[in-house]
Amino acid sequence: LVEAMHRGQMLVAITQVIHEWGDELDQNDGLKLIAADVLTEDCRYFVRNEWQEGRAAAAQFYQDRKAQLDGAGGAPVMRHLITNMKVFLDEGDKARANFLLLFFAKVGEPPFVGYCDPLAVADVRMQCRREADGHWRISQFDSNQIFQRG
DSSP states (O other), X not given: OHHHHXXXXXXXXXXXXXXXXXXXXXXXXXXXXXHHTOEEEEEEEEETTEEEESHHHHHHXXXXXXXXXXXXXXXXXXXXXXXXXXXXXXXXXXEEEEEEEEEEEESSOSSOOSOOOOSEEEEEEEEEEEOTTSOEEEEEEEEEEEEEOO
């Protein structure tokens, strides 16, 4: 029973850090990714068909992206909906999580009126690691889009 409770606590902690990652992207455009403390220092982060190596590089990607979007008329309001999550505990302090990500984005001020379909639907694969301080963090983010809005 104790082992099952411990396993359950780990699953909740892993799920929580993934949802905190999505919330950071939605609420702060990823600009406070380092402060959110959801990535390992040495994380590998695949975005826009390119690997970012390390937490600082992943955070810089979002800084650059925000500047680019602002220069092109403004950053959209984003929402990342995480669903169908499966978490697999690996040996030691490692885990994997697979889920579907529905990504909505629209420029303007909410609430938005009218239909808005997802900009993309992606299969996401994350690796997580429990670090020396006992916190689970994302050590690798990888995804591929299944559907894209034209």
